Amino acid sequence: MVALRSRAALYAALRTRFAERGVMEVETPLLASSPVTDPHIDAIATANPLSGDHPFYLQTSPEYAMKRLLAAGSGAIFQICKAFRGSEHGARHNPEFTMLEWYEPGVALESLMDEVAAVIRLAVGDKAVEHMTYRSAFLTAVGLDPHTASLDALRDCASQHMDINFESDERDTWLQLIMSAVVEPSFDGEAITFVVDFPESQAALANIAIDAQGQSVARRFEAFCGGLELANGYDELRDAGELLRRIRRDHQQRKASGQTLPPIDRNLLSAMQAGLPECCGVAVGLDRLLMLATSSSRIDEVVAFPLDRV
Amino acid sequence: MASYSTNEFRSGLKVMLDGEPCSILDNEFVKPGKGQAFNRVKLRNLNTGRVWERTFKSGESLEGADVMDHEMEYLYSDGEFFHFMDPTNFEQVQADEKAVGDAAQWLKEQDVCTVTLYNGAPLSVTPPNFVELEIVETDPGLKGDTAQGGTKPAHLSTGAVVKVPLFISQGEVIRVDTRSGEYVSRVKS
Numbered sequence: 001m002v003a004l005r006s007r008a009a010l011y012a013a014l015r016t017r018f019a020e021r022g023v024m025e026v027e028t029p030l031l032a033s034s035p036v037t038d039p040h041i042d043a044i045a046t047a048n049p050l051s052g053d054h055p056f057y058l059q060t061s062p063e064y065a066m067k068r069l070l071a072a073g074s075g076a077i078f079q080i081c082k083a084f085r086g087s088e089h090g091a092r093h094n095p096e097f098t099m100l101e102w103y104e105p106g107v108a109l110e111s112l113m114d115e116v117a118a119v120i121r122l123a124v125g126d127k128a129v130e131h132m133t134y135r136s137a138f139l140t141a142v143g144l145d146p147h148t149a150s151l152d153a154l155r156d157c158a159s160q161h162m163d164i165n166f167e168s169d170e171r172d173t174w175l176q177l178i179m180s181a182v183v184e185p186s187f188d189g190e191a192i193t194f195v196v197d198f199p200e201s202q203a204a205l206a207n208i209a210i211d212a213q214g215q216s217v218a219r220r221f222e223a224f225c226g227g228l229e230l231a232n233g234y235d236e237l238r239d240a241g242e243l244l245r246r247i248r249r250d251h252q253q254r255k256a257s258g259q260t261l262p263p264i265d266r267n268l269l270s271a272m273q274a275g276l277p278e279c280c281g282v283a284v285g286l287d288r289l290l291m292l293a294t295s296s297s298r299i300d301e302v303v304a305f306p307l308d309r310v
Numbered sequence: 311m312a313s314y315s316t317n318e319f320r321s322g323l324k325v326m327l328d329g330e331p332c333s334i335l336d337n338e339f340v341k342p343g344k345g346q347a348f349n350r351v352k353l354r355n356l357n358t359g360r361v362w363e364r365t366f367k368s369g370e371s372l373e374g375a376d377v378m379d380h381e382m383e384y385l386y387s388d389g390e391f392f393h394f395m396d397p398t399n400f401e402q403v404q405a406d407e408k409a410v411g412d413a414a415q416w417l418k419e420q421d422v423c424t425v426t427l428y429n430g431a432p433l434s435v436t437p438p439n440f441v442e443l444e445i446v447e448t449d450p451g452l453k454g455d456t457a458q459g460g461t462k463p464a465h466l467s468t469g470a471v472v473k474v475p476l477f478i479s480q481g482e483v484i485r486v487d488t489r490s491g492e493y494v495s496r497v498k499s
Contacts, residue, residue, distance in 0.1 A: 040341075040345055040346055040347065087317055087368065087369070088339070088341060088347070089317065089339060090337075090338060090339025090340075090341075091339070093339055093341065158365075162350070162363065162364075162365045163362065163363060163364050163365065164364070164365050165327075165364045165365060165366045165370070166365075166366060166370060168367070170346075172346070173346050173367070176342055176345040176346045176348075177346070177348055177365065179345075180340045180341070180342055180345075180348065181340065181348070181350065181365070202344060202345065204344050222342075222343070229342060229343055232343045232344060283343070285343075
């Protein structure tokens with residue numbers, strides 16, 4: 001009950017804040033005809049409501065639908081909704097979870113980070129904010145430059161910190177393992193930590209830019225607090241051609257690992273061809289934020305009914 | 311044997327790792343919002359008792375281990391092997407000293423123990439949580455001294471030595487918690 005009350009209070013505070021800032025609340029369908037192509041995200045397929053032959057999917061995030069609204073001229077929008085991801089279950093993951101997602105046209109990534117810090121503070125009170133780049137976070141925690149370190153150096157670094165039961169020649173696999181198992185746990189749990197400028201290969205739908213060291217980086221950030229990843233923000237990609245190239249790369253990777261090949265979301269593609277305004281967007285995990293607000297160690301403690309009781 | 315994927319790993323599941331039968335103790339799912347998911351798994355090697363921590367890519371799988379717990383009656387020890395019998399089908403197994411380990415000091419004939427079998431052979435023996443054993447040797451009892459907190463060592467019929475209150479005498483039967491090795495109470499005969 002304490003968790004339910006905290007949730008209700010947080011939603012009310014969020015809606016007040018967005019209303020004051022002129023960000024419009026929207027609602028988009030939970031059912032999607034085309035899921036994300038990201039090979040590491042597993043969309044849950046459902047029956048076709050009209051008994052057609054292709055399946056529908058529960059959305060893994062409202063991103064595509066909200067970008068279509070942005071392209072249609074919605075201006076700044078936010079949404080509090082359910083998102084679903086298959087196979088994600090653990091102390092910090094539930095296959096069904098609540099996302100706060102919002103987009104603001106004409107806003108810089110840095111200002112969006114400030115606003116994300118303000119939203120986190122609504123739930124957990126005043127906290128210090130630390131900013132670092134993906135590179136500086138790695139240099140501090142493990143002494144490696146993630147953009148230039150060799151595959152062997154990354155593998156050795158991971159092996160020094162844990163016993164590994166797999167082999168991989170993907171640099172990103174090692175980077176992601178070191179990030180989640182070594183770098184993230186080294187952050188000050190009492191502060192809100194922003195990590196920005198990810199490797200280009202982990203761009204997802206973020207724009208690419210050249211940083212001060214001449215390195216090509218993805219303009220996206222993640223926010224952490226109390227050992228939890230809370231938010232993922234982007235300087236949003238607007239180039240439809242580049243979107244198609246990234247989808248093709250996802251498909252190739254899926255093919256190589258024997259995964260299904262999801263259909264391309266043609267509605268998103270036409271919206272981007274018509275023109276997405278320059279904008280930044282972010283997704284915040286509200287269940288995780290409530291875990292922090294209520295000092296819960298498991299996501300099951302902040303949802304009304306955990307997966308084994310639905 | 312079936313194989314199990316990382317998302318089926320539960321505490322207590324028995325799997326093969328590096329050719330050794332292991333019991334899963336803990337399975338932590340780690341996944342960045344964008345990127346590869348991992349499982350950081352703690353397992354106990356059932357041969358050595360050592361705890362391993364391994365990191366897997368999510369979705370990988372391990373072969374199940376043919377490890378089963380059986381309730382079996384302790385029959386006797388021939389000096390080399392300890393013999394147990396399944397009271398439901400009278401099948402007997404013999405366990406060596408390594409498998410019995412510390413449980414040996416609590417084994418009384420006819421007591422029912424948990425015998426963990428791996429490919430049909432005993433891997434480990436867990437004694438009952440409570441056993442009732444006779445004291446074969448201890449200092450003389452101090453009559454009436456029930457209030458003092460003092461203890462003295464007592465040798466039990468199975469070879470174990472436990473601390474007992476001062477008022478307990480040789481020849482008495484006591485109840486012992488085998489998990490802590492502590493005296494629980496005296497058993498009225």
